[in-house]
Amino acid sequence: MFRGIDEVDWASLRHADGSAEDVPGLLRGLASADPAERETALDRMYGAVHHQGDVYDSTLACVPFLLALAVREEVRDRAGIVELLVSIGGPEEGGGGRDEGGDGSGGGGDGSGDLAARAGAALRAGADVFVRLAGDADAGVRRAAPVALVRFLDRPARVLALIRERITVERDDRVLLALAEGLGLFARRHLPTGDAHAAEAVYLLAALSGPPHGPALRLAALGQLARCAPELLPADLVPTVVRLLRDRSGQRVHGRPAPHGPGVDTLAGRLRRLRPSDEEGSRLLRTLHSALDGRVADRVALLCGQLTSPDALDRCNAVWMSAGLFREWRAGVAEPVALIGAQLGAEEARLHDAAVAVLVELFELALPAADHLHALVSCRPEFRIRHRERGAPTLGGPLKALARAGDARATPVLAEVLAGPVVPHDLGLVIPHLGRAAAPLAPALRRRLARVRLDGPDTHERAVPLLSALAALGDAESVPSVLRLLRGMPDGLRLRDAVTGAAVRALGVFGGAAREAIPDLRGLLKTGCAVAAADALWSLTGEADAVVPVLLRKLTEPGSGRYRPADAADVLGRLGPAARTALPALRRMTGSGEASERAAAACAVWRIAGEPEQVLPVLRAAWVEHPRTRTTIAGCVAALGPGGAPLHDLLRAELMSPRRHRSDSGGYDSHDIHEDEGLLRVCRVVPAREGGG
Structure with a gap:
């Protein structure tokens, strides 16, 4: 099975980590009698030779040897080799389903398109191997063979006959x-x-x-x-x-399967240990949910059926599947969310943890589960704080979910946490979601801020959440503590600018009660916090002449940071006509290569000049092509009131869309649902105004 392996000039071939001279050892490792060596070799094949789906010249050179390994009955774990071959063959043609993996790139590495095509051709040329494997004595190999048959045997009649035959005898x-x-x-x-x-x-x-x-x-x-x-x-x-x-x-058979042993710390091993306890059931229902796609009512009803199953594994699978639905679709989620909340009392740790993980991401949508969350944090103090082996403690998931949902019952529980010896550094981050219901926490938050070390290694972690919380509460009595922090931090403190920015934003919120900070804010207009300082100074004094030149400089200053031009444009837009001198620079910025900058600049021009004609094409294009800009644009339209009418159609259409605005943008952020719900709240302002007037 390794005939000719030493005749290949592996040193001249490449993989993700450079020279492929180690590949012969990996191929031999796949045939080892030692399970740990086999797993390590397979892990390395995915980690270097077929890194992230890429096809290199060394990957192509491996195909004949992998095919030879796959048919040798004495080789163990051949199912993994067949799965590797299927992956090397590239994603399913025609854009296969999301549950089948692949990004449609067809491989990677230099000349990847040609190499991927050649790899596919080599697998089709060797497809008779998969015909043999369809009836292999190893059930794992037989499980891996059907997809390979369909993908690589270019004789439809033969493929269908083989599958039909196997169904009758399997x-x-x-x-x-x-x-x-x-x-x-x-x-x-x-x-x-x-x-x-x-x-x-x-x-x-x-x-x-x-x-x-x-x-x-x-x-x-x-x-x-x-x-x-x-x-x-x-x-x-x-x-x-x-x-x-x-x-x-x-x-x-009821009960959990025997847990995987610690094994070798490889990627393949870690992924196997992370699989659902009932991987088969998870795949069956995940495939169905994926296929139903936009049939949201059916999917919600199906989730509710899964979540009321007598079997805990079925319910656990359902909890994780619900997360995908909630992230992508603006569904009526009250019933499944309440059922997820009911899982918090489950004895199975995996089910409980899954429910907490999903509810934490839902923010206000978690309210139907609030009774369950409150009951849990009230009677189980251990769920209020999460102590980690490394790093500072954080809020426990159930308490964080309850507070993020905006449930006022989180306030007394947070007060108890604040009174304790250990206060999670992220506690302040949930306060804004409670609104005025968190007002009773202000004195304790204020005292905590007053005790933050000015030169500590964790000043940033401790101060910023507290500043955010006090700003959200509008607690003007905290001005002395904020100024202490602002004035006392030494130069060179880690993340000093982040702490200064949070302090400045808080002072801007406090309004007239923070007037004693005006000299401090003026002194910050030439620092890295200039945008935040200018915004706060405008809030306190209304002095456009003092802040517009600073903001204008930040629009055009080289090296001012990836996001600062958009931040400066946002502030200029809030100044309105007082920022007319910035219009030429803002108009130029509407041609920026950054979508966030184009949208922020166009919104600012509209709010300052009151003439939408020049910027409407920019805003419409950004709305469609860059969904991340929609919150900025919708906020501008809402702030303009009747003057925003030229874009009211976009907001109405957004309210009618069943899909979340960033569901197709790639990647995933744990705040995506919350941001989308915020966008919808802003969009609802327009029909509400029109309906009332």
């Missing part, structure tokens, strides 16, 4: 699920071409979705039908799925 339930997945992939690949075999595959899936087949196979077939032939789904889809899920759970 006795391993997990392999049957993989065969159903292979059928679905086959149908999605060939339906667009009009191939008659695709219709046969759909017919076979429909047959597998009904009796007398077992519940797991029926669930798998329904998930694949939803992706390729949704018109064939039963009218009572949700009740059917919930019933099948419970039948499956009843057949499964």
Whole structure:
């Protein structure tokens, strides 16, 4: 199986970490009798030779040896090798489902497109290997083979015949699920071409979705039908799925599987240990949810069915699936959120932790679970503070979720935490979400701020959340403590500018009560905190002549920081006509290469000049092309009142959209849901005004 391996000039080939001279050892490691060596070798294959899906010349050179390894019965863990080969073959053509991975890039590295194409061609040339593996004695190999067959054997009739045959003789339930997945992939690949075999595959899936087949196979077939032939789904889809899920759970051996041992600390090992306890059930329902996509009412109903299952593993899977729905869709979530809250009392630690993790991200949408959260933090003090092995303690997830939801019952619990010997550094960050309900906490927050060391290594971590909280409460009595911090921090203090900026923003909020800070603010106009200082000084004095030149400089000053031009434009916009001298620079900034800068500058021009015609195209383009700018633009339109009418249509359309505004922007931020809900609140201002007037 390694014939010719030493004839390859591996040293001249490359992978993610440079020379590929270590690859022969990795290939031999995949065939080792030592499980730890095999796992380490596979981990290294993914970490270097096929790093993040990239295909290098060394990856291509590995394909013949990997194919040879896959068919040698004496080699252990061959399923992992087959999965590696499928991954090297690239993502599913035609933009496969999100649950199948891949970003559609077709590989990476230098000349990646050509190398990926050549790798795919090599796998298609060796596809007879996967025909043999479809009937392998190792069930794990048989589970990995169907997708490889569909992907690489370019004979549709032969592929369909093999899958049909394997379904009739297979006795391993997990392999049957993989065969159903292979059928679905086959149908999605060939339906667009009009191939008659695709219709046969759909017919076979429909047959597998009904009796007398077992519940797991029926669930798998329904998930694949939803992706390729949704018109064939039963009218009572949700009740059917919930019933099948419970039948499956009843057949499964109850209790958790034996935990994975510590094993080797490899990427593959860590990922395996992070898999759901019921990975099969998770995949079945995740596939169905993904296929249902925008059928939000069905998905919510399905989640509620999952969350009321007698089986804790089903409920745990549902909690994690709900997170994906909430992040992407503006669904009516009250019922599933309340059911997630009910999981907080579960004895299973994994289920409890999953519920907490999801609720913390929901902010105000977590209110239907507030009773459960309050009951937990009231009777279980250990959930109020999270002590970490490294770093400062933080608020416990249940208390953080309750406060972020804006529930006033968090206030007395936070007061108890504030009175304790250890105060989490992030406590102040949840105060703004409680609004005036947190007012009773102001004296304790003020005392804490007065005790923050001015030269401590953790001054930033301690001071900034407290300053944010006191600013949110508008606590003017804290001015002396804020000024103490502002005036007393030594030069060179770590993150000094961040602390100064937070202090300055607080002073701007306190208004006339902070007038004694005016000299301090003037002194900061030539520092890194100039934008914040100018904003606060304007709030306290209304002196446009003092602040506009500073802000104008920050619009054009080289090296002023990635975000500061947009911040300066925001402040200039709030000054309104008093900032007319900045209009030429702001108009130039509407052509910036940064979307955030274009949007901020266009909004500022509109608010200062009151002439939207020149900036409307900029704002409309930014709204559509860069969803992250929508909060800025909507805030501008709302602030203009009737003058914002030229863009009211965008706000109305946003309110009608079922999808969250950043769901397609790539990446994920834990504040995405909260930001989207904030955008909707701003957008509602316009119809509310129009309806009232």
